[in-house]
Amino acid sequence: MIIFVGRSNVGKSTLIYKLTGKKVRRGKKPGVTRKPVEIVWRNKRVIDMPGFGFMSGLPKHVQEKIKTEIVHFIEEHADEIELAILVIDGKSALEIIERWEKRGEIPIDVEFFQFLQELKIPTIVAVNKLDKIKNVNLTINKLIEKFGLSGTWEDYKELFVPVSAKFGTNIEELKKIIDKKLRKSQGLRE
Template sequence: MFEHRPDRDAEIILIGRSNVGKSTLMRELTGHTFSTGKKPGVTRKPNHYDWNAESFMFTDLPGFGFMSGVEKDMREAIKTDIVHYIEDNAEKILVGVLVVDGKSVIDIIDRHTNNDEIPHDVEMFYFLEELGIPVVVAVNKMDKVDDKDERLDELCDRLGLYPPWQQWSDDTIAPITAKRGQITSLREVLKHHLHEAKRDDLLKFVTK
């Protein structure tokens, strides 16, 4: 179980598979460098970056799903810890940012669906929704995607959102390339949700 969560009243969480760029995105949002690496599973515990005065923080949760060199039992334990963390802190989580790899997410979802499984990304999307946490899908690494509109439409379809993706761009779908600092669309969607939550006092943390 994850321990030592800072006692903050509000947070935005980043969740997603290993190696989708969560830590890079966290760096872009906070200006603070976190451990990143090509080897999946570098982040095993939550990384918190907080502002005590405002009682607010960003939390980068460990990656879930397949990780090279990590036993299945350990992967399942990490996923269970993530689920418990989100359940325990649901009332304090203003937004859940589900980070996916724009280049590979469709293949991953389809591969698991064909195995009669619920893909982790889809499962997590609905899990957050069921808890009443606004979900934003940050579709990362879009610089590596050729037909962007088609890919984003396909992702909406897999998540049960009616395409075209543009109709979800205000509150749910944010195409980004975190490595290049191209996260304006995500900042705009986060601003929308903070405003909806009547937390305009926190807008400065998602505005550059």
């Protein structure tokens, strides 16, 4: 099983479509059920988790509920999840993370990342909207620090992968890394 997680509007459905050729787009209006959407790709279950975090028109308690449901899903399926792809918006992620930090809160993307690490779920952070990022190196190095890791992008080439889902940039590279990590998870399972 492969899962995709990320805030709403980071380009998660666009990326899933680019990778798999399958549409997972759901109604965006508040109040529409936000259940995980499942597709099958290369004989694997691919789960698109509902987008978390702020969405206009969505009350805070609903946001919290979505987050809790995602956490429960991941905990329940931890043994089956071969790979998690955390999608972030490379253009706005740092700004949002810093805003949360200033309020003394743990940014939700960081929280999910650390949660996946704790459960030892192989993870890729797809840094999307590459077309809008001015300095990719700097951005990813800062993200690495915010995610609580030490070192630079050089040390995490298979963890932080910049892509543009909209323009198809670096999607092939992401596919290669996905395949590699899936083979590795498979090996660990056998």
